[in-house]
Amino acid sequence: MAADIIEVKNLTKVFGNVVAVDNVTFSIAEKDFLILLGPSGCGKTTILRMIAGLEIPTQGEIYLKDRLVFSSSKGVFVPARQREVGLVFQSYALWPHMTVFENIAFGLKVKREGSEVIRKKVDDILAYMQLEGMKDRYPQEMSGGQQQRVALARMLVSHPDILLMDEPLSNLDAKLRLEMRAEIKNIHSQIGATTVYVTHDQVEGQTMASNIAVINKGIIEQLAPPKTIYNRPANLFVADFIGSPAINLMEGRTSSEGDDGRVCFKTGEFTLVTAYRNIQPGREVVAAIRPESISIVKEESANTIPGEVRTILPSGPETVLRVRHANLVFSLLLTQEVNLSPGQKIHLYLPAENILVFDKQTGNLLPL
Amino acid sequence: MKRTHPSFSRFKNYIRRPHIVISLILLAILLFIVLVPFARMIRDSFIWQFADTRLSRNALPGEFTLFHWKRVFSSALTQNILVRPLFNSLTTSLSVSACAMFIGSMLAWLVARTDIPFRKTIATVAVLPYVIPSYIHALAWINLFKNDRIGGAAGVFQYLTGIVPPDWLSYGYLPIVVTLSIHYFPFTFLLVSAALTSIDSRLEESGEILGASRTHILRRITFPLVLPALLSSFILTFSRVLGTFGTPYFLGTPVRYFTLSTQIYSNITNRIPSVGYILAFVLIAISSAVIYINQKMIGKSKSYVTIGGKGFRVTDTPLGRMQYPLLALIVLLFLASVVLPLVLIVWQTLALYPGDYSLRHLTLLFWIGEANTAFAEGEAGVLRNPAILGAAWNSIKLALSASALAGFLGIFIGYAVVKGRNTKLASMVEQMSFLPYLVPGIAFGALYLALFSHSFGPIPALYGTFFLVALVCVAKNLPFTGRAVITSMLQIGSELEEASETLGARWSMRFRKIILPLSIQGAISGFVLVFITVMRELSLIILLVTPQTRTLTTMTFRYQEQGYTQFSSAISVMIIVIVIFGELFSKKLGKKGSI
Numbered sequence: 026m027a028a029d030i031i032e033v034k035n036l037t038k039v040f041g042n043v044v045a046v047d048n049v050t051f052s053i054a055e056k057d058f059l060i061l062l063g064p065s066g067c068g069k070t071t072i073l074r075m076i077a078g079l080e081i082p083t084q085g086e087i088y089l090k091d092r093l094v095f096s097s098s099k100g101v102f103v104p105a106r107q108r109e110v111g112l113v114f115q116s117y118a119l120w121p122h123m124t125v126f127e128n129i130a131f132g133l134k135v136k137r138e139g140s141e142v143i144r145k146k147v148d149d150i151l152a153y154m155q156l157e158g159m160k161d162r163y164p165q166e167m168s169g170g171q172q173q174r175v176a177l178a179r180m181l182v183s184h185p186d187i188l189l190m191d192e193p194l195s196n197l198d199a200k201l202r203l204e205m206r207a208e209i210k211n212i213h214s215q216i217g218a219t220t221v222y223v224t225h226d227q228v229e230g231q232t233m234a235s236n237i238a239v240i241n242k243g244i245i246e247q248l249a250p251p252k253t254i255y256n257r258p259a260n261l262f263v264a265d266f267i268g269s270p271a272i273n274l275m276e277g278r279t280s281s282e283g284d285d286g287r288v289c290f291k292t293g294e295f296t297l298v299t300a301y302r303n304i305q306p307g308r309e310v311v312a313a314i315r316p317e318s319i320s321i322v323k324e325e326s327a328n329t330i331p332g333e334v335r336t337i338l339p340s341g342p343e344t345v346l347r348v349r350h351a352n353l354v355f356s357l358l359l360t361q362e363v364n365l366s367p368g369q370k371i372h373l374y375l376p377a378e379n380i381l382v383f384d385k386q387t388g389n390l391l392p393l
Numbered sequence: 394m395k396r397t398h399p400s401f402s403r404f405k406n407y408i409r410r411p412h413i414v415i416s417l418i419l420l421a422i423l424l425f426i427v428l429v430p431f432a433r434m435i436r437d438s439f440i441w442q443f444a445d446t447r448l449s450r451n452a453l454p455g456e457f458t459l460f461h462w463k464r465v466f467s468s469a470l471t472q473n474i475l476v477r478p479l480f481n482s483l484t485t486s487l488s489v490s491a492c493a494m495f496i497g498s499m500l501a502w503l504v505a506r507t508d509i510p511f512r513k514t515i516a517t518v519a520v521l522p523y524v525i526p527s528y529i530h531a532l533a534w535i536n537l538f539k540n541d542r543i544g545g546a547a548g549v550f551q552y553l554t555g556i557v558p559p560d561w562l563s564y565g566y567l568p569i570v571v572t573l574s575i576h577y578f579p580f581t582f583l584l585v586s587a588a589l590t591s592i593d594s595r596l597e598e599s600g601e602i603l604g605a606s607r608t609h610i611l612r613r614i615t616f617p618l619v620l621p622a623l624l625s626s627f628i629l630t631f632s633r634v635l636g637t638f639g640t641p642y643f644l645g646t647p648v649r650y651f652t653l654s655t656q657i658y659s660n661i662t663n664r665i666p667s668v669g670y671i672l673a674f675v676l677i678a679i680s681s682a683v684i685y686i687n688q689k690m691i692g693k694s695k696s697y698v699t700i701g702g703k704g705f706r707v708t709d710t711p712l713g714r715m716q717y718p719l720l721a722l723i724v725l726l727f728l729a730s731v732v733l734p735l736v737l738i739v740w741q742t743l744a745l746y747p748g749d750y751s752l753r754h755l756t757l758l759f760w761i762g763e764a765n766t767a768f769a770e771g772e773a774g775v776l777r778n779p780a781i782l783g784a785a786w787n788s789i790k791l792a793l794s795a796s797a798l799a800g801f802l803g804i805f806i807g808y809a810v811v812k813g814r815n816t817k818l819a820s821m822v823e824q825m826s827f828l829p830y831l832v833p834g835i836a837f838g839a840l841y842l843a844l845f846s847h848s849f850g851p852i853p854a855l856y857g858t859f860f861l862v863a864l865v866c867v868a869k870n871l872p873f874t875g876r877a878v879i880t881s882m883l884q885i886g887s888e889l890e891e892a893s894e895t896l897g898a899r900w901s902m903r904f905r906k907i908i909l910p911l912s913i914q915g916a917i918s919g920f921v922l923v924f925i926t927v928m929r930e931l932s933l934i935i936l937l938v939t940p941q942t943r944t945l946t947t948m949t950f951r952y953q954e955q956g957y958t959q960f961s962s963a964i965s966v967m968i969i970v971i972v973i974f975g976e977l978f979s980k981k982l983g984k985k986g987s988i
């Protein structure tokens with residue numbers, strides 16, 4: 026078996042009558058960087074806390090480094106302090122009555138390291154985190170970004186093999202968030218600890234992860250590398266949740282009008298050729314296409330839809346365009362200069378190979 | 394690995410968590426100091442006591458009987474034992490709550506929302522009447538308005554004017570209501586001030602922008618917003634007055650004006666404890682009902698109170714020509730509620746003969762005089778009287794040990810409740826620790842008397858020990874320390890402890906390094922509150938003290954009962970001094986302790 030550092034099997038957590046985590050199974054290989062991504066309240070924090078040993082699962086098993094740390098059926102529960110897992114809280118949870126030095130040294134004191142060793146290690150990590158000269162401050166006397174780095178330092182100083190981070194950047198402003206994102210990625214590649222990172226910011230997910238688990242209502246909807254999640258979302262929830270502006274969705278039926286066996290997608294208004302070949306005609310489906318895959322063309326041709334420009338939202342190098350066709354509104358993401366004005370009639374080109382088709386009933390992506 | 398049955402290991406894992414262990418221990422303690430006394434009292438009310446052989450020939454000590462219940466609820470004595478005291482209790486409590494609410498809320502409004510001068514000073518001074526023990530207002534009243542018809546010497550009023558005050562002015566309903574209102578209005582003042590300052594004043598401002606008149610704003614916006622604070626101050630005052638013993642005893646008993654609390658006391662001291670217990674139930678039932686109603690009403694109306702906090706200050710309502718008359722009224726209130734009682738009490742201690750207030754006959758005899766058979770049956774002045782100094786020492790010992798223990802237990806209660814939030818176990822701990830709050834002081838003393846006057850299982854009869862008096866003070870005050878720590882722990886959140894847990898710290902280390910330092914602030918404020926409360930405590934311990942364990946408050950009570958008003962006044966002065974020192978010391982401590 027590959028070296029799976031974290032293994033979670035059929036994990037369930039029920040609070041009263043709320044099922045916060047519902048039969049979740051996944052594993053993380055050594056040095057992997059897994060991101061748990063999902064809307065607020067979907068159970069991300071709960072999963073993390075169960076791995077750390079701060080929450081007792083209702084059902085399931087957890088292995089850390091091949092050691093069984095929780096099993097409901099075998100009645101095993103290893104408490105947090107014996108799991109050797111580093112955790113950064115969303116709130117940082119720095120101790121307000123201790124200085125930065127005391128905060129960071131705490132874990133080392135727990136391990137009864139000598140005071141010289143502690144001093145050296147804390148100084149090293151402070152230097153690494155660019156926090157020299159702050160060791161006698163109290164957390165309340167520092168900026169959000171500095172507090173965040175102290176929280177990271179406190180966790181890293183005892184070199185855990187497993188790092189858990191719960192939305193560590195959510196309290197920072199946009200610029201600082203960008204910097205810290207790079208820093209965390211850098212730390213991960215340097216120390217190579219297996220990391221689980223929770224966020225509901227999908228950009229964070231896209232840029233940092235080796236794998237993403239998209240979670241919804243306590244269930245893992247899809248666990249895959251970021252590219253796959255983006256390009257081949259397993260179902261409509263993932264397709265809709267990932268990407269900004271959101272993916273364009275159209276409801277309709279399949280038909281077999283396409284050439285060389287390709288399946289067509291029909292609504293009452295238009296017909297689009299897709300790259301699919303294995304869907305029987307007449308099936309109710311939802312077709313989807315990412316905003317940046319749609320382009321504007323002058324002439325009407327195959328896979329074009331006529332439309333009227335509604336709004337133009339320039340943002341830096343990109344422009345988001347909203348175009349209406351009948352009762353559908355398409356979002357477009359254009360990187361080139363746009364010379365259009367609202368009300369103008371244009372044609373949208375939806376390339377066949379970029380169209381995804383989902384089953385309407387189950388919401389799952391259909392095979393090509 | 395040794396295999397055990399999974400459900401057993403699951404149970405073991407459940408038990409092994411520290412806050413579960415603490416909750417279970419706390420439950421055991423609370424069961425012992427709260428629920429068991431209650432059960433014992435119920436039981437005793439159904440059983441013939443030895444002393445009952447005086448009352449009934451059929452009495453079989455130890456056997457079941459409905460005698461006491463019948464005596465209270467349907468006998469020729471019902472009118473005297475239950476109905477009239479109940480009526481008196483309810484009328485005094487209602488009147489006091491209404492007066493205190495009126496004075497307190499008007500004062501709060503003047504300070505928070507108008508341009509009355511010296512607002513800061515008024516706000517500080519307004520709390521003083523509450524710091525003075527409530528029965529001291531009663532003693533001062535007696536010193537002032539006592540007449541010589543009931544027995545003993547006349548008061549200052551008669552001495553100065555020669556007019557004999559009528560009984561209704563000296564004793565009974567009116568003086569009880571006046572003195573207790575004066576004592577309790579700061580309570581409303583504090584609650585309503587807090588509400589007024591925390592209301593988002595933009596709500597009021599938006600009314601003003603819309604062109605509403607000031608009275609309209611006051612009536613339609615401000616008033617509904619402070620209504621919850623008003624209601625709870627009314628109800629809390631009501632339930633406190635209901636359980637007050639000292640004032641109705643001093644001002645009511647001489648004219649046979651009984652309330653439930655004094656009726657409980659006299660039944661228990663007349664060795665009909667079971668009847669006293671039943672009356673205590675009545676008291677507990679009323680005050681539980683009242684507090685229950687309060688919580689229901691607050692729960693509903695709280696939802697629309699916007700506590701925004703950071704709004705701009707509303708422009709103060711100008712009082713115009715009323716400014717100085719109102720200020721004069723406030724000064725008068727302050728004189729009547731603080732200065733006059735203190736002056737009267739001190740003056741009393743200096744009078745050589747009771748009732749003779751002339752300057753010629755002022756003396757320090759009752760403070761520092763040597764034992765002299767010509768005065769006070771040969772008792773030495775309070776400052777060199779070993780019995781009184783012993784009682785002072787007892788008081789301080791009691792207040793310190795009760796507040797330390799209550800603070801200590803409070804930390805554990807706070808921890809167990811916050812850490813186990815939303816679990817049944819934690820809410821059980823919380824509710825049980827809150828129970829003593831529902832039981833009026835005199836009734837709580839009666840509970841303990843019922844339980845600990847006999848030996849009970851492995852526990853010897855604790856009646857007469859210092860430990861018992863301390864225990865009752867701890868139990869009665871747990872709600873305060875528990876609350877204080879719960880509030881401060883809720884603000885801290887549980888993640889701070891969890892962070893240390895993931896770094897490998899054992900519970901003992903987490904407790905020492907994280908939990909204790911972070912919750913000590915809340916515990917200290919609870920500690921101070923309890924210290925001051927116990928220092929002034931009379932209702933709670935009056936049934937439990939014996940000559941060995943008496944405190945300053947109970948000594949005051951005895952001397953007053955025997956007519957040695959100089960001594961009782963002098964001891965009251967000592968209590969006030971100690972309380973004020975405690976308060977000042979705690980302010981210092983609070984400053985140092987803050988991080």
Ligand SMILES: Nc1ncnc2c1ncn2[C@@H]1O[C@H](COP(=O)(O)OP(=O)(O)OP(=O)(O)O)[C@@H](O)[C@H]1O
Pocket residue numbers: 040041043044045063064065066067068069070071072225815
């Ligand atoms: N201690 C608790 N008691 C009861 N319900 C809880 C508790 N903790 C979490 N829940 C519920 O479980 C669900 C999942 O919560 P969780 O904190 O894991 O969400 P999350 O994905 O981390 O959300 P967010 O992005 O807002 O942090 C929510 O519905 C929440 O209300």
Ligand SMILES: [Mg+2]
Pocket residue numbers: 069070071191
């Ligand atoms: Mg969360």
